Amino acid sequence: MSVKQDLNLLMEMLAALPDPVFVLTESGRYVALIGGHDARYYHDGSHLVDFTLHDVMPKEKADWFLHEIRRAIETEGLHTVEYALGSKDLKGSEDISGPAEELWFEGRIQPISSLVKGERAVVWVARNITERHQMQAELRRLSEQDELTGIYNRRKLMEELEEKFAEFKRYHHATSLMIFDLDHFKSINDRFGHIAGDKVLRIVTRLCAAQLREQDLFCRYGGEEFAVLLPNTSLKDAGRLAERLRRCIGEHDLQGLLGENACVTLSAGVSTIRVSDSDIEQLISRSDNALYKAKEKGRNRVVIEE
Numbered sequence: 001m002s003v004k005q006d007l008n009l010l011m012e013m014l015a016a017l018p019d020p021v022f023v024l025t026e027s028g029r030y031v032a033l034i035g036g037h038d039a040r041y042y043h044d045g046s047h048l049v050d051f052t053l054h055d056v057m058p059k060e061k062a063d064w065f066l067h068e069i070r071r072a073i074e075t076e077g078l079h080t081v082e083y084a085l086g087s088k089d090l091k092g093s094e095d096i097s098g099p100a101e102e103l104w105f106e107g108r109i110q111p112i113s114s115l116v117k118g119e120r121a122v123v124w125v126a127r128n129i130t131e132r133h134q135m136q137a138e139l140r141r142l143s144e145q146d147e148l149t150g151i152y153n154r155r156k157l158m159e160e161l162e163e164k165f166a167e168f169k170r171y172h173h174a175t176s177l178m179i180f181d182l183d184h185f186k187s188i189n190d191r192f193g194h195i196a197g198d199k200v201l202r203i204v205t206r207l208c209a210a211q212l213r214e215q216d217l218f219c220r221y222g223g224e225e226f227a228v229l230l231p232n233t234s235l236k237d238a239g240r241l242a243e244r245l246r247r248c249i250g251e252h253d254l255q256g257l258l259g260e261n262a263c264v265t266l267s268a269g270v271s272t273i274r275v276s277d278s279d280i281e282q283l284i285s286r287s288d289n290a291l292y293k294a295k296e297k298g299r300n301r302v303v304i305e306e
């Protein structure tokens with residue numbers, strides 16, 4: 001093959017690359033784009049060449065790209081990142097054909113050894129990982145969610161408790177835990193059936209969730225037992241909230257589901273993290289003990305740790 005044929009073959013091979021490969025300089029200028037013509041996965045980026053990141057993206061996003069380019073150059077090796085790009089991130093993208101939804105990419109950034117237009121530069125290979133990203137998010141959701149009620153499960157509670165406990169040790173922001181349990185729930189199942197019992201659990205969940213703040217973590221602890229992790233909440237405020245939930249559930253009329261004058265009540269135990277606590281088990285154990293006392297004292301009540 002002649003040099004010209006070699007060159008043509010090389011150009012064709014580069015153009016056929018499934019993922020787009022950008023050449024970007026240290027100052028953030030697009031110098032070249034190779035491949036990535038599959039409109040199912042990529043916008044046509046050819047119009048980017050000769051523009052800078054800051055010309056085509058909002059400042060914050062462009063700054064991030066620039067930072068990653070410089071990191072790759074400074075470490076003198078392959079640098080891999082993951083990032084999202086939506087139409088809001090690309091100025092003028094409404095005029096370009098390509099997917100409309102936000103996409104996730106893996107960027108593999110490799111410094112080039114020679115200068116490009118007098119600057120240090122990288123090749124940035126962008127691979128669409130949206131499907132993998134969505135699948136991971138779905139798996140995470142499933143691993144954290146209680147199937148029956150849709151709220152978080154015990155595994156998520158334990159994770160968050162560990163995190164909040166560590167934060168408490170650093171900042172000493174009051175953090176409280178309420179555990180509550182529906183009273184005589186067995187008799188609801190026995191009298192009205194398991195399906196009706198399930199419905200009651202879902203109604204209780206909905207009513208409680210409506211009373212909670214965004215930052216509160218509401219979980220099904222197991223069976224007919226629930227927990228609410230309350231960041232930035234003193235023991236006194238947690239007690240007030242528990243009392244509000246108790247009243248809200250007790251006053252809710254379940255007549256439509258269970259028949260006349262039917263209602264369900266809850267017993268709750270509330271505690272807060274102490275400076276002397278060495279692990280979250282101590283917090284859980286105090287809430288559990290308080291709940292046990294609430295049951296012992298006749299149910300349908302809130303007990304606050306001593």
Ligand SMILES: Nc1nc2c(ncn2[C@@H]2O[C@H](COP(=O)(O)OP(=O)(O)OP(=O)(O)O)[C@@H](O)[C@H]2O)c(=O)[nH]1
Pocket residue numbers: 148181182183184185186187189193194195196197198201222223224295299
């Ligand atoms: N319908 C339904 N029932 C459940 C579920 N999980 C646990 N239960 C029932 O909850 C009941 C709990 O019974 P117990 O532990 O004896 O407690 P209780 O009857 O609520 O009595 P106290 O807690 O002492 O007031 C049992 O009948 C379980 O079968 C569920 O997902 N759905």
